[in-house]
Amino acid sequence: MEGDATGGTRMGVGAASTATLTKFRDHLAFPPVLPPYAVGEDGTRYYRVEMRPASARFHSELPAVTVWGYEGLYPGPTIEARSGRPVVVEWANGLPCPHPVAEFIGVHPEGQTSQNDPGRGGASTPMPDPPTPVWTVVHLHGGRTPPTGDGWPDDAFFGGQSDTYTYPNRQRAALLWYHDHAMGITRLNVYAGLAGLYVLRDDEEDALGLPAGDYELPLLLQDRNLDTDADGRLTGELLYKLDQENGEFFGPFNLVNGMIWPHLEVEPRQYRLRIVNGSNARFYRLKLRVEDSGESRTDLFRQIGTDGGLLPRPVDVPPEGLLLAPAERADVIVDFRDFAGRNLVLVNDAPAPFPSGGDLRLPHLEVMQFRVVRACAGDPFFLPDALSSVVPLDPATARATRAISLVENPPGSGMLKLNGKGFRDGVDETPEVDTVEVWEFDNTTDDAHPMHLHLVQFQVLERLKPDGTPGSPVDDNERGWKDTVRTNPQEVTRIIARFEGYTGQYVYHCHILEHEDHDMMRAYVVVPPGMPVMGGHGHGGVGTLG
Ligand code: C2O
Ligand code: CU
Numbered sequence: 001m002e003g004d005a006t007g008g009t010r011m012g013v014g015a016a017s018t019a020t021l022t023k024f025r026d027h028l029a030f031p032p033v034l035p036p037y038a039v040g041e042d043g044t045r046y047y048r049v050e051m052r053p054a055s056a057r058f059h060s061e062l063p064a065v066t067v068w069g070y071e072g073l074y075p076g077p078t079i080e081a082r083s084g085r086p087v088v089v090e091w092a093n094g095l096p097c098p099h100p101v102a103e104f105i106g107v108h109p110e111g112q113t114s115q116n117d118p119g120r121g122g123a124s125t126p127m128p129d130p131p132t133p134v135w136t137v138v139h140l141h142g143g144r145t146p147p148t149g150d151g152w153p154d155d156a157f158f159g160g161q162s163d164t165y166t167y168p169n170r171q172r173a174a175l176l177w178y179h180d181h182a183m184g185i186t187r188l189n190v191y192a193g194l195a196g197l198y199v200l201r202d203d204e205e206d207a208l209g210l211p212a213g214d215y216e217l218p219l220l221l222q223d224r225n226l227d228t229d230a231d232g233r234l235t236g237e238l239l240y241k242l243d244q245e246n247g248e249f250f251g252p253f254n255l256v257n258g259m260i261w262p263h264l265e266v267e268p269r270q271y272r273l274r275i276v277n278g279s280n281a282r283f284y285r286l287k288l289r290v291e292d293s294g295e296s297r298t299d300l301f302r303q304i305g306t307d308g309g310l311l312p313r314p315v316d317v318p319p320e321g322l323l324l325a326p327a328e329r330a331d332v333i334v335d336f337r338d339f340a341g342r343n344l345v346l347v348n349d350a351p352a353p354f355p356s357g358g359d360l361r362l363p364h365l366e367v368m369q370f371r372v373v374r375a376c377a378g379d380p381f382f383l384p385d386a387l388s389s390v391v392p393l394d395p396a397t398a399r400a401t402r403a404i405s406l407v408e409n410p411p412g413s414g415m416l417k418l419n420g421k422g423f424r425d426g427v428d429e430t431p432e433v434d435t436v437e438v439w440e441f442d443n444t445t446d447d448a449h450p451m452h453l454h455l456v457q458f459q460v461l462e463r464l465k466p467d468g469t470p471g472s473p474v475d476d477n478e479r480g481w482k483d484t485v486r487t488n489p490q491e492v493t494r495i496i497a498r499f500e501g502y503t504g505q506y507v508y509h510c511h512i513l514e515h516e517d518h519d520m521m522r523a524y525v526v527v528p529p530g531m532p533v534m535g536g537h538g539h540g541g542v543g544t545l546g
């Protein structure tokens with residue numbers, strides 16, 4: 001696509017400059033593990049994490065630029081935690097004004113997009129005015145966290161302020177991630193660099209002897225765009241450019257752990273990939289392309305875990321690819337044993353927006369390259385048939401069924417609502433603590449929305465057509481504990497959860513960050529047993545109680 005000169009004003013210098021970054025030039029790096037500053041007698045680990053300007057060089061052919069980072073790192077340092085042992089983090093905002101990310105809206109001539117091009121060409125003046133506040137709040141995504149430490153969006157704090165959150169870690173092993181959640185500007189804060197990994201481990205997982213150390217690879221996938229100078233050269237600075245047609249961020253560059261198109265030398269053996277979709281809006285549908293033969297393979301993957309940890313047993317990845325919506329995670333064993341001396345490229349061909357966007361916003365399919373070296377000391381790992389037990393929640397035990405419809409409201413406005421309501425429109429969902437509920441997401445829009453509930457891990461029951469007949473299947477890799485689920489257009493996605501652990505106020509929302517910030521987020525409250533149901537139950541909020 002780089003050479004396509006159609007629509008002169010559209011492509012211009014931008015397309016030429018994307019082509020100048022060499023693919024797979026740089027070594028993939030991994031975020032460092034953060035050491036606690038103290039460990040209590042009970043094993044509680046204490047951390048202090050300051051958000052500071054970070055120096056980032058997205059590619060060795062680009063200059064270093066300033067972004068935002070936890071502990072001055074992008075991505076943030078990884079927190080390693082043990083199930084049952086609390087972690088206490090003082091999150092401090094040490095960020096200066098102004099906010100480094102301005103919003104540009106690209107014009108969208110028929111059948112084209114300026115989102116594939118670096119630089120501001122084809123975009124309007126920056127938004128917004130007045131400037132974006134430098135306020136932040138941290139959410140541990142997938143964590144069963146008391147409400148006081150969950151990162152309530154309005155509890156964001158300014159430069160010079162901090163807040164201390166306790167993560168009890170009373171949950172099974174899983175790859176969680178922490179990211180910004182400040183009201184109204186989450187998309188800009190995460191884009192600026194505020195995201196990191198949180199690896200929770202336990203004895204059950206340890207007993208499997210999964211590939212570890214150098215053979216366990218966390219991969220944080222994100223897409224970004226970059227600005228250009230007057231001569232059309234990439235400056236390396238982040239550019240947040242939307243498309244007036246859909247208002248979601250999609251960028252031409254694929255980043256892994258903060259690097260554009262990296263490579264990694266691997267041994268001809270099995271590796272454990274722990275993949276997080278940390279993009280604002282982009283879905284990934286991943287395959288491995290064998291570089292010399294050009295064939296695409298998904299049979300080299302066996303998925304062993306999802307958002308909330310291990311699946312009951314390893315599952316195959318569908319031939320279309322491993323699909324990950326924003327915020328979803330996949331724990332995957334990949335087998336490089338037959339590829340000594342050859343290269344494999346991780347590619348993404350998910351339409352953007354998903355699934356209606358076609359290949360318009362896929363200027364580069366490549367994500368990263370694996371170079372399989374010849375040397376090998378043998379591979380002791382044998383993937384067991386049984387991994388864990390995931391006991392299905394029984395819909396017959398549900399105390400309530402809640403219907404939540406995903407709507408564009410008003411139509412054509414770009415504002416997305418849940419049951420016609422937004423974040424300031426009160427609370428309708430009030431599950432009683434320790435009870436089971438079924439939530440039904442009725443997606444009336446034309447694109448998929450990844451719906452995320454704080455506090456809980458849930459199970460996906462089924463997808464239905466609006467007339468109640470079966471819709472798309474629940475995939476094998478969705479048959480575990482999930483905290484984010486792809487709700488397909490024109491389908492009802494039914495999930496079931498037990499609201500256990502804590503009472504208090506949480507949020508649920510679409511994890512396309514532009515949607516979350518444009519009102520596709522609502523509060524829900526976990527109430528103590530026997531609470532009288534108090535007013536405010538507007539239309540459609542509560543289904544059947546009883
Ligand atoms: Cu990953 Cu409410 O967020
Ligand atoms: Cu979350």
Ligand code: CU
Pocket residue numbers: 416448449450510511512515516520
């Ligand atoms: Cu959405």
